[in-house]
Amino acid sequence: MNRDFSSPDSRASGYRARAHAKVNLHLGVGDARADGYHELATVFQSLELHDDVRLSLTGEEIDLAVDGWEERLIESLAVTGPYAAGVPTDSGNLVWRATVNIAKRLRAERGLDAVPQVAFELRKGIPAAGGMAGGSADAAAALLLADAAFGPTSLGQPVLYEEANWLGSDIAFTLRGGTALGTGRGEQLTPMLARGTFHWAIITSNEGLSTPAVFQKVDELRAAGKGQPPHLDTAAVSQALTSGDAEHLAAVLHNDMQPAALTLRPDLRKTLAAGKAAGALAGIVSGSGPTCALLCADAAEAAEVAAQVSTELPGTRGIPTSGPARGAHLVDEAN
Ligand code: C5P
Numbered sequence: 001m002n003r004d005f006s007s008p009d010s011r012a013s014g015y016r017a018r019a020h021a022k023v024n025l026h027l028g029v030g031d032a033r034a035d036g037y038h039e040l041a042t043v044f045q046s047l048e049l050h051d052d053v054r055l056s057l058t059g060e061e062i063d064l065a066v067d068g069w070e071e072r073l074i075e076s077l078a079v080t081g082p083y084a085a086g087v088p089t090d091s092g093n094l095v096w097r098a099t100v101n102i103a104k105r106l107r108a109e110r111g112l113d114a115v116p117q118v119a120f121e122l123r124k125g126i127p128a129a130g131g132m133a134g135g136s137a138d139a140a141a142a143l144l145l146a147d148a149a150f151g152p153t154s155l156g157q158p159v160l161y162e163e164a165n166w167l168g169s170d171i172a173f174t175l176r177g178g179t180a181l182g183t184g185r186g187e188q189l190t191p192m193l194a195r196g197t198f199h200w201a202i203i204t205s206n207e208g209l210s211t212p213a214v215f216q217k218v219d220e221l222r223a224a225g226k227g228q229p230p231h232l233d234t235a236a237v238s239q240a241l242t243s244g245d246a247e248h249l250a251a252v253l254h255n256d257m258q259p260a261a262l263t264l265r266p267d268l269r270k271t272l273a274a275g276k277a278a279g280a281l282a283g284i285v286s287g288s289g290p291t292c293a294l295l296c297a298d299a300a301e302a303a304e305v306a307a308q309v310s311t312e313l314p315g316t317r318g319i320p321t322s323g324p325a326r327g328a329h330l331v332d333e334a335n
Contacts, residue, residue, distance in 0.1 A: 014056035015145050016331045019137035020177055021049040021126040022170065023200065023286050023293045023323065025241070025249065028232040029218055029256040037169070037185040038215055041232035043192065043241075044170075046177040049202065049321040051081070051134060052123040052331075053095070053141040055149055060117035064107050070100045075117050081124035082317070083134070086208065094139035094167055095120055101163050102146035105155055115150040127317075129208025131261075131287030136170035140328035143175065148330060177327025179241060181234060194324055195244030199299050201280060201306035202319040203271050205290035209264060214288040217260035231256055250281035250295045261289035268292060271313060278308040 022044050030039035058075045074096055079087045087093065099118065106112040120142070126134030143160050154160075164171035169186040179194035221227030236252040243249075255261075262268055268285060271292045275283040279301055280294035294309070296302040299322065306318030 014054060014333060015148050016055075016333055017053045017141035017145050017328055018326075018331050019051040019053055019126075019134075019141035019174065019328045020046045020325045021132040021134060021137060021321075022046050022173060023132065024255060025253055026231075026234045026237040027255040027257055027287065028230055028234065029215070030230045030232055032215075032219055033185075038218070039184070040182060040186045041234055042182040042186055043179070043234050043237045044173045044182050045179045045194065045198070045323040046174070046325040046327060047132075047200065047202075047321045047323040048325045049126055049132070049319060050325075051126050051138055051141070053138055053145060054121040055118050055142075055145040056121075057149065058117045058119055061114050062103075062117050063114050064103060065113055069103075073103060073115070073117060074099060075119045077120045077122070079122045079124060081122075083124040083126060083128045083130075083204075084122075085128070087122070087124060087128050087135075094135050094171075095122065095142040098139045098142035098163070098167055099146040101166065102143060102155070103150060105159060105163065106150055109155065109159075110152060112150070112152075118146070118149060127202070127204040127291050129210070130204060130291035131209065131211075131285065131289045132202070132291055133170040133174050133287070136168050137174040137328055139167050139171050140164060140175040143171075144328055144330055173327075175327050177325060179324045192238060192241060194241040197322050197324075198246055198249060199296045199302040199320070199322045201275065201294040201296055201302045201309065202286070202321055203275065203292045203294065203306070203309050203313075204317045204319070205265070205268070205271075206315040207290065209261060209288055209290045211288040214257055214260050214264065217264055218257055221260055221263065227259060228256060246295060246297055247281055253282050253284045253295065255284045255287075257288050258285045261285045265290050271309065271316065274309045274312050275305060278305040280305045
């Protein structure tokens with residue numbers, strides 16, 4: 001089955017999506033499994049902080065029966081914005097793989113034998129390699145965009161979640177958004193009740209941390225008897241979320257990866273201390289780091305803490321934001 005992509009009214013010339021960052025309010029890391037992943041008990045919350053992803057149609061058609069179509073499907077992948085540095089613009093970007101996988105799925109399930117060639121523009125508002133799932137969020141957005149641009153009709157949520165899980169552990173959450181418990185390798189999600197809005201000062205670092213390296217350091221510290229035992233009980237965070245009280249949440253924020261991230265990057269201790277001194281209620285390393293998330297009493301405090309800490313610590317930037325927010329979603333082109 002095929003559509004006429006050259007016909008002016010056959011479809012829009014482009015699609016836009018918004019891809020939100022996440023913070024882990026609780027990150028419990030269990031033992032490494034046989035497949036190399038760690039069993040997690042984590043509480044994700046999405047943040048207003050986001051990337052904008054645009055897909056445009058080049059007007060060319062890609063024949064899925066001709067070898068090498070995977071390389072031609074995406075004409076270009078431009079990355080802009082404050083956190084563009086170091087983000088791959090080739091097939092190393094998860095956006096590329098997400099798009100190819102949607103085309104494969106449409107060929108297998110809908111018998112499509114051609115799709116339009118696309119170009120992507122990613123505007124990075126989320127710090128890259130920072131422990132905030134920016135790459136995962138972009139991939140979630142790409143799944144939605146490719147599904148909208150290629151399919152005669154959507155592949156549907158169950159298929160998109162399946163594709164998300166093939167691509168990475170955090171992608172299902174960035175697709176869903178809100179607040180959720182993540183188990184398994186983080187991809188098995190249960191929505192959680194969360195009242196109110198929480199305000200954060202996000203402090204970036206000018207050098208990223210590799211997620212696998214931090215997981216490996218967690219294992220090493222534990223093997224040497226220096227690490228914390230896995231903290232897989234999320235009940236305290238769940239109660240704090242139900243209360244909607246920031247001070248309550250501040251008292252129970254927890255990250256099993258934090259000692260490992262601080263071993264690899266001792267300078268992050270200064271960020272956390274500067275946050276507390278500037279008036280944040282509490283601070284944690286976000287996911288595998290090196291971004292730190294400082295929980296604040298309200299929006300004004302978050303703006304103040306972000307400005308003060310980033311001024312004090314060279315090489316950092318401060319971003320005030322809040323959560324929960326939505327998962328990745330398509331945005332009207334006119335907006
Ligand atoms: O799933 P994703 O590709 O995002 O994971 C990146 C890496 O992080 C994995 O290859 C693995 O080394 C590590 N990881 C892990 N346990 C998890 C999630 C990720 O060890 N639950």
